[in-house]
Amino acid sequence: MIIRRATYDEAKSLRAFDEFLGDRRVDNWRGELFVCADGAEVVGYVAYSSNLFYNRPFVALLCVRESHRRRGIGRRLVRRVLDAYEGLDVWVSTEAWSTPAVALFEGMGFRRMGAIAGLNRDDTEEVFFVFRGTAGDGTAVAEGEATPG
Ligand SMILES: CC(C)(COP(=O)(O)OP(=O)(O)OC[C@H]1O[C@@H](n2cnc3c(N)ncnc32)[C@H](O)[C@@H]1OP(=O)(O)O)[C@@H](O)C(=O)NCCC(=O)NCCS
Numbered sequence: 001m002i003i004r005r006a007t008y009d010e011a012k013s014l015r016a017f018d019e020f021l022g023d024r025r026v027d028n029w030r031g032e033l034f035v036c037a038d039g040a041e042v043v044g045y046v047a048y049s050s051n052l053f054y055n056r057p058f059v060a061l062l063c064v065r066e067s068h069r070r071r072g073i074g075r076r077l078v079r080r081v082l083d084a085y086e087g088l089d090v091w092v093s094t095e096a097w098s099t100p101a102v103a104l105f106e107g108m109g110f111r112r113m114g115a116i117a118g119l120n121r122d123d124t125e126e127v128f129f130v131f132r133g134t135a136g137d138g139t140a141v142a143e144g145e146a147t148p149g
Helices: 008-016 024-029 073-084 099-107
Strands: 002-005 033-038 041-053 056-064 090-095 111-116 126-131
Touching: 002 073, 008 024, 008 033, 008 041, 024 033, 024 041, 033 073, 041 073, 056 073, 073 090, 073 099, 090 099, 099 126
Parallel strands: 056 090
Antiparallel strands: 002 033, 033 041, 041 056, 090 126, 111 126
């Protein structure tokens, strides 16, 4: 399995298992989409943004094909984004009830920073996390060193 940038056709094909609104081709046109390919099959993606969230790196959408979950693909996709922004803080959000996503982010060292009510139509809170890219003194934090909060 490899993580890489998507082709146009792959970005289009993500709708076969995508759980989110919108068209992933738009993320791909912006150059902000990585996919996980298992041979010829695309089994997951992460869409991100450099500046749409208060001009900060942000993991916007993460989705893994149901048949391929719990194999470390989600974690590898997020890691790819952290690597792309090495040394910088990277933000992410998810619905509070999404146990898999919350466990994934906290397990990778993202720190819970707060929540916004009213953002989602079903009235669940959207929880925001940050992965600190430096130790605060300009030193990059090695994988596994960050403290889950
Ligand atoms: C959230 C999602 C992307 C996780 O993808 P995944 O490839 O299954 O995740 P991984 O296998 O990399 O799991 C990494 C860690 O996350 C946690 N995790 C993942 N799924 C979990 C679950 N169902 N229950 C509890 N913890 C879970 C675990 O800590 C796991 O580590 P472990 O397997 O070593 O215990 C996937 O469930 C998904 O696509 N969900 C629907 C869309 C969504 O909610 N996206 C996130 C919001 S943007």
